[in-house]
Structures are given as structure tokens and as C-alpha cells.
Amino acid sequence: MPKVSELPGRLGIHQFHKEHDPPHFHVRKAGRSTRIQIAELTTLEGATLSASDFNAVIAWARDHQAELALNWVLARAGMDLRDIPYP
Numbered sequence: 001m002p003k004v005s006e007l008p009g010r011l012g013i014h015q016f017h018k019e020h021d022p023p024h025f026h027v028r029k030a031g032r033s034t035r036i037q038i039a040e041l042t043t044l045e046g047a048t049l050s051a052s053d054f055n056a057v058i059a060w061a062r063d064h065q066a067e068l069a070l071n072w073v074l075a076r077a078g079m080d081l082r083d084i085p086y087p
Contacts, residue, residue, distance in 0.1 A: 004071055005084040007060055009053055015071050015081055023072040027057050036061065038068045060086060 004025075005013040012028040023038040032048040041058050049057065061068060067084045074081055 002081045007086050015075050017075045
């Protein structure tokens, strides 16, 4: 699973190739994963993040929503994903 960004607190942001709808990304920390929908920035599955980690991820994702959406299109097409910077 390609890591497209890493946020403070060892929060890895990942997007899969050939993934299923709805468009989303995964947040991994300490071997746990939370799936977040790109359009609504809501949790789809695996609410394993602390409130402070979740808030940090959502704030970052709000600033990078267009880049996450572009990566989704690239991933679905089997193309290389782009790294997304922090902050």
C-alpha cells in the first residue's frame, strides 16, 4: 500500500491501487488502520485513532482534499501516486 504522506505522531497516509468506491484513504498508526472518505472526510471503517490524531488528519486532509482525489483517480488507473506534503 503506497504511503503518500506521513504526519507527526507517526500517522501514515496510504492509498491503494485498484481500490473500491467510495474514494478514500487509509491512516495507519501502530499497525492499526482507519479508512476515511475523501469527499466528506468521515470515517468509513476502523475508528482506531485518538481524537487528537483524528483531528490532525482531518485538518491536513481538508487542505489536501484535491490531491487525495487526484491520487484516487491515478490509483484506479494503476498509475504512480503522488506524494502529498505535510503540512
